[in-house]
Amino acid sequence: MNIKHQVTKYLSLILIFFFVFTPSVSKGYLGEFTIKDEAKLGEKFKKLIRTRFPIIEDPEVKNYVQKIVQRLERNMPPQLFPITVDVVNNNNMNAFATVAGYMVIFSGLILGMEHESEVAAVLAHELAHISQRHVAKNIERSQLIGLGTLLGVLAGVFIGSKAGGDALVVGSLAGAKSAFLKYSRDDEREADQVGLNFLMAAGFNPQGMVSAFEKIRKKKWLSGGGNIPSYLSTHPGIEERIGYLQERVNRLKKRVDLPAYSDKEFYRVQTLLRARYTDPASALKFFQEKALDECLRGLGKAIALSRLNRIKEAEAAFIKVLKCGSKDPLFLREAGRFYYAYGQLEQAALYLQKAVLLNPKDLMALFFYARVLAEKGDFDTASIYLRKVLKYIPEDAEVHEHLARVLGQKGDRFAAHLHLAYANLYKNNKRQTRFHQKKIKSLARTDAQKKKVKDFEKAYKERAEFW
Structure with missing residues (x-):
């Protein structure tokens, strides 16, 4: 091997090491928006979300969403940042991924879907935006300077100017530049295709992506576009996207059997979200009218009745529910919460202690058990x-x-x-x-x-x- 060839080889190795492993340079392109900048912006955006929106910390909900994300993430290439997700208590059908691996899903999206695969499909689509680094690349191209300006623009793009706060949008510059950060048609097509790959690799039914988009489209028609993500309501081509996704799923059906729907845990989380986090009168009406699993339906009614202060009816409902869920930590926890709220500490302690023993990861049960102990x-x-x-x-x-x-x-x-x-x-x-x-x-x-x-x-x- 001659000297010139050796020098060329070593220079190539140095350049590869620089682009792949140097933390101060965004992977895949050079420019002002560094990995360190992205990490700082991600932290600031996370704090903004947590300042402006109520976060659902209930482990039954949070762990369920994280489980879906982790299942999808196992089929992604290695990422620059760990994937983190917050669940926001909000009825809008919204979910988005921003920078530094940070994702947000609104409770309204979970409640607006019929199958777990549909929720997984939306999350897979957002994970594809992360994997393909669409936001980071758009920031780089926009040449916006300053984390404050970037934060204001991100807020306007993903959560709207009201939620983002007018003070965060720095003058006309941020408003004018926000178009650069919105996903292009090519970004969305790539996220659809890559997200569908993640969805199928994780064992979810790929039809979920088509039906999820159809529900979002229907919600847009019914609400005038006000209750879905702003970047979806303004971006053209959703009809086209549904069409090519359905074509791909149809081709897949001819080759293999699609995975069956598995919705048991999904319905459980939906029941808890509807009963605990939406209007209790509307929730009660839903559980009285809808044909659901009898135990989940009873749990939903019991929680809604307790929130409406219909104490005797709620207690009767909880007694009935515990007959079919006496070893279910969620049922025990919610019964314990009810008895604690109405001053029956011994009953509350009994159910909450059982819930903690059956599910040590349920911090909500542990929180209420600690409150019972403090009362005693x-x-x-x-x-x-x-x-x-x-x-x-x-x-x-x-x-x-x-x-x-x-x-x-x-x-x-x-x-x-x-x-x-x-x-x-x-x-x-x-x-x-x-x-x-x-x-x-x-x-x-x-x-x-x-x-x-x-x-x-x-x-x-x-x-x-x-x-």
């Missing part, structure tokens, strides 16, 4: 359990608030005010946040406490940016 005066165990819950959902205002009460009962004033500060921070209550911030500064004595004050001030600064 066991503050030490209650604080241990509440801290365990916060380890996994550190931005839950309600958990911080109840931990603060328990710590106050134990006489730890600094820790109580600290968690009240976090509770109000995550509730976007600026006045109360500042009040408790002043308290913790005045109460901090040890180095550990002073560090916690600094940690809180950092969290406050990051969150307050979106107020």
